[in-house]
Amino acid sequence: MTAATITSKGQVTIPVDVRNQLGLESGDRIEFSFNEATGRYEVYPATRSLTSLKGVVKKPTKPVSVEDMNLAIAQQGASAR
Numbered sequence: 497m498t499a500a501t502i503t504s505k506g507q508v509t510i511p512v513d514v515r516n517q518l519g520l521e522s523g524d525r526i527e528f529s530f531n532e533a534t535g536r537y538e539v540y541p542a543t544r545s546l547t548s549l550k551g552v553v554k555k556p557t558k559p560v561s562v563e564d565m566n567l568a569i570a571q572q573g574a575s576a577r
Contacts, residue, residue: 519543 498511510520518541520526525542 498514500508500511502508510526515521518526518539520541527540527542529538529540530536531538
């Protein structure tokens with residue numbers, strides 16, 4: 497079993513073997529979930545695939561052309577000056 501020590505600030509360094517097994521890299525986030533069946537916390541990488549976001553943003557009611565997009569960008573850029 498792999499172990500780690502909690503610092504006075506409540507921080508823990510996740511051992512390299514655990515990071516590798518979870519696919520974690522510097523800057524990644526993790527989630528903690530309490531498993532009521534076992535009475536233990538479980539650690540998960542807080543990563544989601546791009547495909548899991550499908551449907552989060554609804555399609556516009558009216559299609560937008562590339563020309564309309566370019567015009568909106570130009571107008572926004574001109575108002576920022």
